[in-house]
Amino acid sequence: MIHLQRVTKRFGSAGEALSNVSLRVDPGAMAFITGPSGAGKSTLLRLIAGLERPTRGRIRVNGHDLDRLSNRAIPGFRRSIGLVFQDHRLLFDRPVFDNVALPLEILAYRRPEMRKRVRAALDKVGLLHKETVNPRTLSAGEQQRVGIARAIVHRPVLLLADEPTGNLDPALSREILQLFDDFNRVGMTALIASHDLGLVERMGKPVLHLEDGRVEARAAGEGTA
Amino acid sequence: MKPARRMLDVVPAWLEAHRDAGRRSLQRRMQAPVLSLISIAVLGFILALPAYLWVLLDNARALSAHVDHDPRIALYLDGVEAATVADLERHLETDARVERWTWIDADDALATYREGMSDPGLLDWLDENPLPDVVDVVPATADPDTVAALREALAATAPDATVVSDDEWVRQLNSLHQLGLRILAVVGALLGLGALLILALATASELRERREEIAISRISGATHRFLRRPSLYGGLITGLGGGIFAGILLLIGIGLSRAPLEQAAAAFDLEFALGLPGASHLLTLLLAGLLLGWLGARLGSGHALRDAP
Numbered sequence: 001m002i003h004l005q006r007v008t009k010r011f012g013s014a015g016e017a018l019s020n021v022s023l024r025v026d027p028g029a030m031a032f033i034t035g036p037s038g039a040g041k042s043t044l045l046r047l048i049a050g051l052e053r054p055t056r057g058r059i060r061v062n063g064h065d066l067d068r069l070s071n072r073a074i075p076g077f078r079r080s081i082g083l084v085f086q087d088h089r090l091l092f093d094r095p096v097f098d099n100v101a102l103p104l105e106i107l108a109y110r111r112p113e114m115r116k117r118v119r120a121a122l123d124k125v126g127l128l129h130k131e132t133v134n135p136r137t138l139s140a141g142e143q144q145r146v147g148i149a150r151a152i153v154h155r156p157v158l159l160l161a162d163e164p165t166g167n168l169d170p171a172l173s174r175e176i177l178q179l180f181d182d183f184n185r186v187g188m189t190a191l192i193a194s195h196d197l198g199l200v201e202r203m204g205k206p207v208l209h210l211e212d213g214r215v216e217a218r219a220a221g222e223g224t225a
Numbered sequence: 226m227k228p229a230r231r232m233l234d235v236v237p238a239w240l241e242a243h244r245d246a247g248r249r250s251l252q253r254r255m256q257a258p259v260l261s262l263i264s265i266a267v268l269g270f271i272l273a274l275p276a277y278l279w280v281l282l283d284n285a286r287a288l289s290a291h292v293d294h295d296p297r298i299a300l301y302l303d304g305v306e307a308a309t310v311a312d313l314e315r316h317l318e319t320d321a322r323v324e325r326w327t328w329i330d331a332d333d334a335l336a337t338y339r340e341g342m343s344d345p346g347l348l349d350w351l352d353e354n355p356l357p358d359v360v361d362v363v364p365a366t367a368d369p370d371t372v373a374a375l376r377e378a379l380a381a382t383a384p385d386a387t388v389v390s391d392d393e394w395v396r397q398l399n400s401l402h403q404l405g406l407r408i409l410a411v412v413g414a415l416l417g418l419g420a421l422l423i424l425a426l427a428t429a430s431e432l433r434e435r436r437e438e439i440a441i442s443r444i445s446g447a448t449h450r451f452l453r454r455p456s457l458y459g460g461l462i463t464g465l466g467g468g469i470f471a472g473i474l475l476l477i478g479i480g481l482s483r484a485p486l487e488q489a490a491a492a493f494d495l496e497f498a499l500g501l502p503g504a505s506h507l508l509t510l511l512l513a514g515l516l517l518g519w520l521g522a523r524l525g526s527g528h529a530l531r532d533a534p
Binding site for chain 1: 234238446
């Protein structure tokens with residue numbers, strides 16, 4: 001599903017955010033990326049999502065060679081991915097329902113089907129009763145769950161999450177990771193970045209440890225999941 | 226994630242997507258009505274000026290058609306052969322551009338002339354009648370181009386005849402009208418360009434306000450086309466509003482100019498009533514507004530969306 005070969009990403013003169021990173025995640029797998037902030041976790045996820053291009057190396061995701069993907073083909077590629085952010089990135093000018101429906105709108109779903117899928121996604125994260133409220137009025141945990149519903153509503157083959165539990169207390173964090181585990185059980189490949197080592201280790205999944213833009217593989221060995 | 230959707234759904238889904246984009250664009254305008262109204266007002270003012278000139282020009286043209294002086298064409302048939310004269314008569318009977326024509330026999334003309342003289346005996350000094358036979362033609366229309374074309378056609382039928390038309394004043398008025406049209410085109414183009422830039426700027430700043438939505442949509446796989454769609458509808462809304470506002474301004478402007486213009490015309494012994502803008506004027510204003518709104522939005526969104534990843 002994800003295959004990185006000696007990927008390096010440099011941002012101008014700021015040095016290398018990632019150096020020579022290789023990584024493989026098989027279809028249907030679930031894996032974690034850990035490391036302190038600034039280790040390059042977000043950069044790695046952004047590269048895999050096609051939001052950044054590598055300076056060197058090859059990235060293959062879901063059958064697409066990202067280093068060779070044309071600008072025109074990028075939107076199509078991104079539709080096969082769901083992304084969850086630490087800061088949720090919800091739109092506060094519209095209710096929860098419309099936030100979750102956004103990927104389906106982009107995919108030009110018709111209203112009845114859209115309604116069905118949005119409600120199913122909200123139900124999955126336990127927020128069906130909040131579909132008409134403005135996300136501004138929700139708690140941090142609820143906002144994160146709306147973000148997750150938005151990331152999975154179009155049933156992506158790959159779910160990427162960047163510090164999804166960053167602002168949450170341990171109980172809520174476990175709950176969120178359990179959600180990812182549930183999605184993974186129904187076939188969604190998941191790659192989750194987190195600095196919370198204890199929490200990650202309790203999940204018993206392969207872990208890729210990043211330090212200063214370099215891989216220090218743990219648990220899974222050789223950065224493979 | 227491949228959506229298992231039937232092909233039949235593609236068109237309705239597309240229509241729904243457009244309807245949603247239009248509705249969202251309208252909602253956004255309702256939320257910031259002052260800014261939207263300013264855009265509409267700016268476009269209205271910009272459109273109203275050339276439209277005002279245009280209506281005045283159209284009135285001036287109507288004036289040339291209404292003046293109680295139909296252009297005439299005279300053919301002096303001095304030394305023209307009988308066969309040619311027969312051809313000419315056939316031509317005059319069949320040409321739709323001819324309203325009516327009169328044959329003025331040389332002898333009749335001389336007789337008329339004699340009647341008007343105080344001492345008709347003077348004409349007896351002449352050996353022969355110096356006047357030619359004349360055909361006096363009244364064209365069906367005062368349109369200078371048509372009159373000119375008719376004159377040339379008649380001259381071609383009777384090459385030996387001297388053909389004279391008295392539509393010189395129509396020509397002068399026409400050239401003034403052409404000049405007016407040229408000025409209108411230049412003024413309209415400059416103002417239109419200005420409007421385009423203003424609308425493009427407004428669109429770009431609106432997209433800046435939507436940047437978080439755009440970023441999220443891009444991550445979810447939105448195309449440029451999808452992202453700019455609400456802006457294009459916004460441009461059409463502004464264009465429609467601007468066109469309507471310009472139409473209102475135009476009606477007011479013409480209404481206010483009527484009395485002074487008619488007084489001025491009366492000073493030149495012209496009977497002249499300033500006509501109100503017609504449906505074609507108002508429709509053109511609407512279309513110009515819609516086109517400028519759409520183009521401006523397209524320009525602004527193209528620029529603003531190109532830079533984003």
